[in-house]
Amino acid sequence: MQYNWDWGILFRDPYIWWLVDGLQWTLTIAICAWVIAFCLGSILGIMRTSINPYLRFIGTAYVELFRNVPLLVQLFLWYFVFPELLPEEAGRWVKREMPMPGFTTTVLALGLYTASRLCEQVRSGIEAVGIGQRNAGRAIGLSETKVYIHILLPNAYRIIIAPLTSEFLTIFKNSSLALTIGVIELTGMTRQIEEYTFQGFEAFTAATVIYSLVTFTVMGFMLHLEKRLYVPGMIAAEK
Amino acid sequence: MGDFDFAIIYNNLPFLLEGMKTTLLLTVAAIFGGIVIGTVLAMIRLANIPVLSWVAAAYVNFFRSLPLILVIFWLYFLVPLILGRPVGAFASVLVAFVLFEAAYYSEIIRAGISSIRSGQAAAARAIGMTYSQTMRFIVLPQAFKAMIPVLLTQAIILFQDTSLVYVVGLKDFLVSAELIANRDQKLIEMFVFVAVVYFTICFAGSMIASRIQRKLPV
Numbered sequence: 046m047q048y049n050w051d052w053g054i055l056f057r058d059p060y061i062w063w064l065v066d067g068l069q070w071t072l073t074i075a076i077c078a079w080v081i082a083f084c085l086g087s088i089l090g091i092m093r094t095s096i097n098p099y100l101r102f103i104g105t106a107y108v109e110l111f112r113n114v115p116l117l118v119q120l121f122l123w124y125f126v127f128p129e130l131l132p133e134e135a136g137r138w139v140k141r142e143m144p145m146p147g148f149t150t151t152v153l154a155l156g157l158y159t160a161s162r163l164c165e166q167v168r169s170g171i172e173a174v175g176i177g178q179r180n181a182g183r184a185i186g187l188s189e190t191k192v193y194i195h196i197l198l199p200n201a202y203r204i205i206i207a208p209l210t211s212e213f214l215t216i217f218k219n220s221s222l223a224l225t226i227g228v229i230e231l232t233g234m235t236r237q238i239e240e241y242t243f244q245g246f247e248a249f250t251a252a253t254v255i256y257s258l259v260t261f262t263v264m265g266f267m268l269h270l271e272k273r274l275y276v277p278g279m280i281a282a283e284k
Numbered sequence: 285m286g287d288f289d290f291a292i293i294y295n296n297l298p299f300l301l302e303g304m305k306t307t308l309l310l311t312v313a314a315i316f317g318g319i320v321i322g323t324v325l326a327m328i329r330l331a332n333i334p335v336l337s338w339v340a341a342a343y344v345n346f347f348r349s350l351p352l353i354l355v356i357f358w359l360y361f362l363v364p365l366i367l368g369r370p371v372g373a374f375a376s377v378l379v380a381f382v383l384f385e386a387a388y389y390s391e392i393i394r395a396g397i398s399s400i401r402s403g404q405a406a407a408a409r410a411i412g413m414t415y416s417q418t419m420r421f422i423v424l425p426q427a428f429k430a431m432i433p434v435l436l437t438q439a440i441i442l443f444q445d446t447s448l449v450y451v452v453g454l455k456d457f458l459v460s461a462e463l464i465a466n467r468d469q470k471l472i473e474m475f476v477f478v479a480v481v482y483f484t485i486c487f488a489g490s491m492i493a494s495r496i497q498r499k500l501p502v
Contacts, residue, residue, distance in 0.1 A: 047368075048365065109487060109490075110483070112486075112490075113440075113482070113483045113486035113487045113490065114444075114479050114482050114483050114486070115444035115445070115447040115458075115482055116444070117447045117448060117450060117458065118447060118458060118475065118478055118479050118482055119479075121462075121475050122475055122476070122479055125465075125471045125472075125475060126471060126472050126475050126476065129471070129472055130472075214349070218349075218350065218351035218352070219351070220351075221351040221352075221353040221354060222353065222448075224353070224451070225450060225451065232351055232353050232354045232357065235354075235357075236357055239357075239361065245361040246361075246362075249354065249357060249358050249361065252354055253350060253354065253358075256349055256350050256351065256354065257346065257349045257350070260349035261349065
């Protein structure tokens with residue numbers, strides 16, 4: 046194996062700044078998409094456990110639609126096809142004037158896609174709380190909405206902390222797809238360093254270490270949180 | 285939407301089919317390789333061998349913390365370097381998928397093995413079977429049967445993930461469609477067609493998975 050090692054490259058101007066910049070993009074995309082996914086996923090999860098059959102159907106249809114098309118294809122649909130389907134004025138705005146088109150599209154696509162996965166987690170959390178608590182809430186005179194706000198959701202979120210963590214880490218990793226529509230985030234930056242310097246080994250190692258560090262930090266923090274917030278008597282908390 | 289050009293899809297079907305063949309070949313090969321290595325990793329982890337079990341666990345957690353695109357880039361760069369000669373994109377991408385998927389399959393298989401009641405393994409050991417015989421004849425056949433729905437779901441995810449070979453330009457289904465889309469300026473037609481095909485296959489697959497799930501004894 047013929048290779049010229051040069052680990053110093055990673056700490057030299059401008060490459061170190063490329064890495065910092067890339068990590069910033071990765072984290073920004075992940076957090077923005079997470080906000081969309083968490084809010085929409087919760088609403089969909091509530092819909093799927095609702096007593097209203099129409100709401101249940103909409104929730105199910107959304108999940109099936111979004112999880113059966115590859116994320117990359119969804120990203121291309123939002124980026125290339127969606128603006129063409131809009132009315133002329135709006136389409137032109139999206140294509141020409143929308144600030145940071147690649148970033149905005151990625152956040153939107155990633156958020157909507159992950160919402161379908163979060164919906165399933167929220168649903169399983171609500172189901173784990175159980176029909177008994179739901180009926181008990183109704184019996185003491187709470188409305189359906191109040192049962193969700195005061196009983197089902199607070200317990201459900203505490204039960205699904207571990208799956209929520211892995212969903213966040215999935216968003217964090219999936220943000221690398223942004224590079225396909227020109228947002229040079231962490232993976233894209235290291236690829237760029239490789240192309241400029243031919244030091245692929247060092248560049249990819251840097252990305253690998255950064256991704257692992259962030260993952261293990263988030264996991265450690267959430268494990269701590271999970272222990273503090275566990276619902277007594279729930280299997281998920283006994284691990 | 286009135287001017288949706290179906291002819292562009294129809295005229296290019298043979299080319300698209302070639303791409304789909306690459307996608308399917310990659311999926312099947314990666315499933316096979318992933319399950320083989322994944323099973324080995326799961327068994328090592330469960331056997332509690334001092335250093336080896338730790339290495340297997342580290343492997344799994346390490347790969348699960350990385351984006352697939354990064355792993356594809358890594359192997360696209362590494363495989364030719366290690367072999368000392370250029371190889372096609374397909375070979376290096378296949379290695380990337382097998383190594384990456386093995387980590388995920390290992391977790392599925394480990395859960396499957398753990399779900400088999402420990403009395404089964406104890407009984408097998410009691411009648412004099414070795415560890416590998418217990419695994420081969422008693423535990424793994426039952427575990428794999430229970431795992432079929434999850435393995436199928438993972439296969440669907442893997443099938444979708446193969447679209448990421450886009451980043452190294454391997455001509456799979458998506459890249460073939462994209463080539464036509466850009467050549468003939470038919471982005472809407474091609475990307476909608478790609479989405480419909482992926483959806484149909486994956487939706488059918490997930491229906492089958494949940495049907496099997498319902499039929500399995502709990």
